[in-house]
Amino acid sequence: xxxxxxxxxxxxxxxxxxxxVAALIEQKIRGAVDHLYTDKLGNLxxxxxxxxPRIVISAxxxxxxxxxxxxDDQGFARLAPVxxxxxxxxxGQRVRLKQGRVGVVYHEKIKNLKELDWPRLYxxxxxxxxxxxxxxxxxAVLEQPFVNAGGRFLAKAMDNRAxxxxxxxxxxxxxxxxxxxxxxxxxxxxxxxxxxxRTAAYHLKxxxxxxxxxxxVGDTPKAPLMAVALxxxxxxxxxxxxxxxxxxxxxxxxxxxxxxxxxxxxxxxxRGGTDAGVIHLSREGVPTGALSIPCRYVHxxxxxxxxxxxxAAVELLKKLCTSNWPV
Amino acid sequence: MYLExxxxxxxxxxxxxxxxxxxxxxxxxxxxxxxxxxxxxxTLGNLLVHKQGRHRGPRIMLAxxxxxxxxxxxxxxxxxxxxxxxxxxxxxxxxxxxxxxVGEQLIPGVIGSKAIHLQKRExxxxxxTLEQLYLDxxxxxxxxxxxxxxxxxxxxxxxxxxxxxxxxVRGKAFDDRAxxxxxxxxxxxESELSxxxxxxxxxxxxxxxxAVxxxxxxxxxxxxxxxxMASDTPGTAPDFTITRLGHGxxxxxxxxxxxxxxxxxxxxxxVAEERGLPYQxxxxxGGGTDAGAVALSREGVKTAVVAVPCRYIHTPHSVMKISDLKDTVSLIKAxxxxxxxx
Numbered sequence: 001x002x003x004x005x006x007x008x009x010x011x012x013x014x015x016x017x018x019x020x021v022a023a024l025i026e027q028k029i030r031g032a033v034d035h036l037y038t039d040k041l042g043n044l045x046x047x048x049x050x051x052x053p054r055i056v057i058s059a060x061x062x063x064x065x066x067x068x069x070x071x072d073d074q075g076f077a078r079l080a081p082v083x084x085x086x087x088x089x090x091x092g093q094r095v096r097l098k099q100g101r102v103g104v105v106y107h108e109k110i111k112n113l114k115e116l117d118w119p120r121l122y123x124x125x126x127x128x129x130x131x132x133x134x135x136x137x138x139x140a141v142l143e144q145p146f147v148n149a150g151g152r153f154l155a156k157a158m159d160n161r162a163x164x165x166x167x168x169x170x171x172x173x174x175x176x177x178x179x180x181x182x183x184x185x186x187x188x189x190x191x192x193x194x195x196x197x198r199t200a201a202y203h204l205k206x207x208x209x210x211x212x213x214x215x216x217v218g219d220t221p222k223a224p225l226m227a228v229a230l231x232x233x234x235x236x237x238x239x240x241x242x243x244x245x246x247x248x249x250x251x252x253x254x255x256x257x258x259x260x261x262x263x264x265x266x267x268x269x270x271r272g273g274t275d276a277g278v279i280h281l282s283r284e285g286v287p288t289g290a291l292s293i294p295c296r297y298v299h300x301x302x303x304x305x306x307x308x309x310x311x312a313a314v315e316l317l318k319k320l321c322t323s324n325w326p327v
Numbered sequence: 328m329y330l331e332x333x334x335x336x337x338x339x340x341x342x343x344x345x346x347x348x349x350x351x352x353x354x355x356x357x358x359x360x361x362x363x364x365x366x367x368x369x370t371l372g373n374l375l376v377h378k379q380g381r382h383r384g385p386r387i388m389l390a391x392x393x394x395x396x397x398x399x400x401x402x403x404x405x406x407x408x409x410x411x412x413x414x415x416x417x418x419x420x421x422x423x424x425x426x427x428x429v430g431e432q433l434i435p436g437v438i439g440s441k442a443i444h445l446q447k448r449e450x451x452x453x454x455x456t457l458e459q460l461y462l463d464x465x466x467x468x469x470x471x472x473x474x475x476x477x478x479x480x481x482x483x484x485x486x487x488x489x490x491x492x493x494x495x496v497r498g499k500a501f502d503d504r505a506x507x508x509x510x511x512x513x514x515x516x517e518s519e520l521s522x523x524x525x526x527x528x529x530x531x532x533x534x535x536x537x538a539v540x541x542x543x544x545x546x547x548x549x550x551x552x553x554x555x556m557a558s559d560t561p562g563t564a565p566d567f568t569i570t571r572l573g574h575g576x577x578x579x580x581x582x583x584x585x586x587x588x589x590x591x592x593x594x595x596x597x598v599a600e601e602r603g604l605p606y607q608x609x610x611x612x613g614g615g616t617d618a619g620a621v622a623l624s625r626e627g628v629k630t631a632v633v634a635v636p637c638r639y640i641h642t643p644h645s646v647m648k649i650s651d652l653k654d655t656v657s658l659i660k661a662x663x664x665x666x667x668x669x
Contacts, residue, residue: 040628199623199624199625
């Protein structure tokens with residue numbers, strides 16, 4: 001799991017440019033599924049065929065990043081956010097372009113930190129003039145290596161490569177016979193508005209939906225009140241701003257966790273959404289839930305997860321895949 | 328020039344009939360192509376036109392919205408003046424003393440406010456809010472006004488296009504009659520590939536027409552043709568110029584509503600560079616377009632935006648350069664000729 005997560009989190013995959021992550025995932029799961037394809041928006045869809053019902057299980061591949069909007073004569077680039085990046089997280093932070101070039105973000109002279117906003121930031125890629133290989137519209141991701149920090153994992157893009165890793169691990173451990181059809185969607189453009197999962201769900205016409213994503217926690221000094229903590233198990237989402245978990249799905253998740261002694265916690269995320277938000281509204285409506293991986297410092301260069309929670313999430317997802325969902 | 332005819336017409340979101348009829352007339356009039364176009368209007372009022380080209384290619388949708396920002400009458404006051412709300416994004420500060428046409432009869436009116444003599448010192452320091460402004464159609468009282476207009480009537484800016492300088496024009500509603508004019512030209516000329524044109528409604532209030540148009544057309548590829556903001560004006564540092572007049576069509580890498588399909592976006596750049604056609608980047612990640620609704624239609628659509636730069640959009644008077652309109656037509660034509668292989 002640690003190696004897989006290192007590989008996935010260090011890959012380049014800002015919203016709109018997820019193909020490198022998709023290729024990595026494809027490598028890991030080919031052979032474990034019946035069909036594998038990429039759709040028009042770039043979602044990677046992996047199908048394990050089986051009888052009805054059909055369950056869509058979605059984890060987004062994209063990560064937050066920045067996009068180059070201007071380049072001046074000295075080669076300095078100006079930036080706009082892609083997804084929920086805060087400007088103050090970027091000061092002194094290295095970012096990497098798709099072709100591998102790395103630069104640092106800094107700010108113009110300011111009197112007060114409150115003035116720190118996108119127009120005051122620039123990206124220095126070490127160029128002394130405009131160069132061919134750095135172009136307007138280029139996307140960049142935060143450059144931060146994966147580390148094992150005292151047993152917990154720290155990396156950029158843990159949101160949501162942790163979810164991707166959980167899907168991959170569960171998928172690879174599925175038995176030969178499964179009681180229903182499973183469509184694993186590695187979705188695109190979640191961070192800019194749950195876009196990929198919407199079109200994937202439309203195409204797949206699922207009977208049930210499940211999103212696997214990271215969630216925030218309330219277990220750090222003077223944290224906002226939230227009853228989810230690192231290391232206390234997989235989180236079963238009750239609600240966030242995008243979805244209220246369907247009671248059938250919620251109960252099935254709770255019953256499955258209890259039956260197999262898988263540590264879990266119930267999650268209410270007051271602000272934030274996930275792919276479940278669009279899956280449950282697809283076509284005539286789809287009973288949908290979400291399995292969350294507790295994560296500290298979401299949308300920063302160092303997002304932290306606990307391997308015990310990952311293990312619980314894999315276990316719960318695997319058991320859900322083999323449980324009997326109501327027809 | 329189609330732009331003059333189209334931009335002079337009133338067509339606030341939800342009231343695009345005059346623009347739609349004018350486009351149908353252009354497409355079926357003396358310049359009508361052979362074979363004729365297949366034209367239909369859908370439930371929401373989108374005008375959907377199929378153009379047969381020399382080759383079939385993938386299912387391509389080209390979209391431009393017919394609607395413009397404007398006002399809607401909400402209440403008739405006892406004094407005969409009209410209260411209104413904006414339809415679409417309008418800066419209230421641009422409204423004072425502007426002339427408008429109100430209701431189905433296009434009654435002339437003006438957006439009134441207190442004369443400078445009547446304003447207190449403090450009032451002069453603050454711009455008017457929407458609540459302080461009203462429409463004056465020259466009615467002596469509520470009853471007189473009700474003979475001419477009613478609550479729910481639209482008001483649009485009363486602006487006629489005029490040429491400016493060398494190759495520039497001033498007028499209203501270039502966002503997005505510029506796109507409509509481009510699309511009409513493409514429909515009337517010979518085309519390498521077949522395509523569906525959608526003249527959409529209600530973009531300015533949330534891309535409502537485009538969502539249903541894309542649902543019904545089921546395209547594989549889509550190009551949204553827009554009039555976008557130019558900021559080549561005093562007060563904008565060169566580092567923050569979004570687009571410039573006279574530098575060709577602007578390609579969007581993303582906006583608030585969508586991220587361009589990277590390959591389609593790159594393909595348009597390559598076509599422009601190989602053919603030596605002018606283009607520029609829309610150097611801004613905000614603003615919304617029909618692309619958001621089209622890209623997320625059904626199973627997803629690879630989508631890009633090509634935009635004609637316009638200064639002062641969403642006001643009664645925009646300025647654009649005619650060469651940008653022509654260069655936009657050329658780029659899309661060249662893209663078709665490149666074979667559109669995605």
